[in-house]
Amino acid sequence: MSHEKTREPQERAVERRERILDAAFTTFAENGYRETAIDAIAQRSSTSKGGVYFHFATKEAIFRELMRTTADKLVEKVERSVAAESDPIAQADIAIRTVLETFAGHRRMARLLFVDAFGAGRIFHAQVAELHVRFSALITGYLDRAVVDGTIDPLDTRIAGEAWFGALNEIVDRWLMADPPTQLLDAYPTLRTLLLRSVGVADARIREIAATLRPR
Amino acid sequence: MSHEKTREPQERAVERRERILDAAFTTFAENGYRETAIDAIAQRSSTSKGGVYFHFATKEAIFRELMRTTADKLVEKVERSVAAESDPIAQADIAIRTVLETFAGHRRMARLLFVDAFGAGRIFHAQVAELHVRFSALITGYLDRAVVDGTIDPLDTRIAGEAWFGALNEIVDRWLMADPPTQLLDAYPTLRTLLLRSVGVADARIREIAATLRPR
């Protein structure tokens, strides 16, 4: 009796499903959505085209799931990092920093979430929008708490969240395109100052936060 | 003698070329680059496929020209608006405002330049990057002058320019996706405050600038 056969059939199926997702992640990130053929995913996951279609209804479904779970992981990571802080402003700062750090170490993830997502054409605008909204909302949440706290003066935190996310996004985009490659984290100190100032955090306070975080 | 017959042959050709560009602009903006067939452009401009290919070597060439000229128009518009101001901070502010105002009135232009550009796949990342770099550099220029002026404290103006552009871009993106539609310019006051604060402009000064511009 082979190893394969001792496992529950479902277990094998789950494993294959994962393999497919992994292969799809890599291939989408490398070549973009449109340029990725199902055949390529099938081969990379040692399956057949039919195998892929057993697990996923369409190519779009694979992409959708990938976007969602990748974003999930990132959000979780951000929330774990943030949990250690209690000051909402420091939390927002940590959130930005975590995103930058994560991307700096996972260029592919960045490509998938921030650049190639657009390569998919019209159908995906909603998908992409969802992603942007989700991250913007995360930031808006921290800012809202900061307002409630009285740490910062009231402002339209939705727009501020979007602006923060947009600024972050652009910095990542530029880094992805940069040739020769640069250090993503080099932009962090400047970006932090810009963002915190933008919501009215005093320079003295920014230096304080920076000092607290430095040991990291 | 019909109007048609009095025109120079070249004039007719130029006109057709324009018609093709117009049709391409609309179709790209509606459906994205990949989803737009040359045939569709030909039909919309009352030409034949061959006619399109007489005027443009490839589909990519049409897109490229469109991106360039559209961006040109926007940059010119920004520069004209800015010319009336002498304070570099006010100039940067006006630049942002002009972009928002222009897009608010030309949703399609916004789609083409800021959203669908990505739909074109890998080949166009360079093209898109160029566009982003161009606008970022515009902003960076105003900030540089403000630093030289002593209006703002020294900072990494390249990153600031990118962050400003990113924030602006995201606000426009969200507006393009918003359902139901919103007023793009509603975001302007908040965005202005965020951006100006981010480079260390004092709130008092911001109010001053706002007051100056209000009559517009």
Next chain:
Amino acid sequence: MSHEKTREPQERAVERRERILDAAFTTFAENGYRETAIDAIAQRSSTSKGGVYFHFATKEAIFRELMRTTADKLVEKVERSVAAESDPIAQADIAIRTVLETFAGHRRMARLLFVDAFGAGRIFHAQVAELHVRFSALITGYLDRAVVDGTIDPLDTRIAGEAWFGALNEIVDRWLMADPPTQLLDAYPTLRTLLLRSVGVADARIREIAATLRPR
């Protein structure tokens, strides 16, 4: 249980592959390479365009395989016929005769190998050259052995092989073009005499060889 169902899937695929090659052979021979559309091949082999592309990467690949296998068959046939003879001069003679006989019965094969091959344009000159070289070399081989044998006096057998092949080729070409059709084999006795004499075989010896072969 139908015949179809008892066959292995692979067997069906192999059969379809053959059908495609057959259809391509006929269509290329009838219309030439450039004038043959993949669609035509697909229809003639009761497949779809995609089906053809599943089995062959490009149109060129189909043509190449066809050229190779057809030439293979002819060369094998020649070598089988020749095996019965030991006199190299008679072998060379038999080789020529076998080619003529085979073509006389397979006009299409002749068209494909000797005429339409050129219709393919520049890319195929190498392919065609290979074919010519191959047949010329076959003849050169026999002549070389005849020289070693002492049956004929030394001479530049490469050029002689090319000249023989060229003469044969032209006779077949003319026959293919002839209107009204003629009997290809009618040319054989004259051609034999010309070729054998050209390498210095005495007329008496030629008559001997002719006598030996006559019963065939």
Next chain:
Amino acid sequence: MSHEKTREPQERAVERRERILDAAFTTFAENGYRETAIDAIAQRSSTSKGGVYFHFATKEAIFRELMRTTADKLVEKVERSVAAESDPIAQADIAIRTVLETFAGHRRMARLLFVDAFGAGRIFHAQVAELHVRFSALITGYLDRAVVDGTIDPLDTRIAGEAWFGALNEIVDRWLMADPPTQLLDAYPTLRTLLLRSVGVADARIREIAATLRPR
């Protein structure tokens, strides 16, 4: 009054016609029939597409005229060379030699007449056949006279003419394909011996003829 204007209008037209033919000759010879666009011919002859179509009804017509006139020139050249000889066998030999010599110096002409002619597909088989028939008939004519003369024994001179032409053709083809290039005329002595022997000319006589021609 410009130089252009002093000439008869017809004269200018004739000149342009020639320019078009020259350009077509070069382009066909370089790229083959199918790969040659009318536009290329127009540009090379400093005309417009319309200009080309004023002088020639179709692309095919240009090719046809080119084939004919080029062949004419070659035949005339052969006949001039041959006129100096009275012995028909020597005449045939000179004919072959002249063709080889001419091609050796005009590789392009050779390409046009002997190789690329086929690139044109079905429509041109008749054209090509005509060319082959014409040259074969030329040779057949000399051989016929040699038979009448009693210089050689009677034989099917039509087939012999075709065989000679075929042999010659193949030698030229191989030379055109040869990489690295070879000296076409190196093949001549062997080819002469092969061809003359093939129609029964004794080796002693061949040596005589060779001696006569050597000074050339």
Next chain:
DNA sequence: CATGAATGAGTATTCATTCAT
């Protein structure tokens, strides 16, 4: 006579999706 703009039929190739085995 000359021009060059316009036409449109023609073609190889790709790929998501289906389904018989």
Next chain:
DNA sequence: GATGAATGAATACTCATTCAT
């Protein structure tokens, strides 16, 4: 469950030819 053969719609681009000016 898995396979891979088959489908066919979709698409950018070429080029001989026409014809208004």
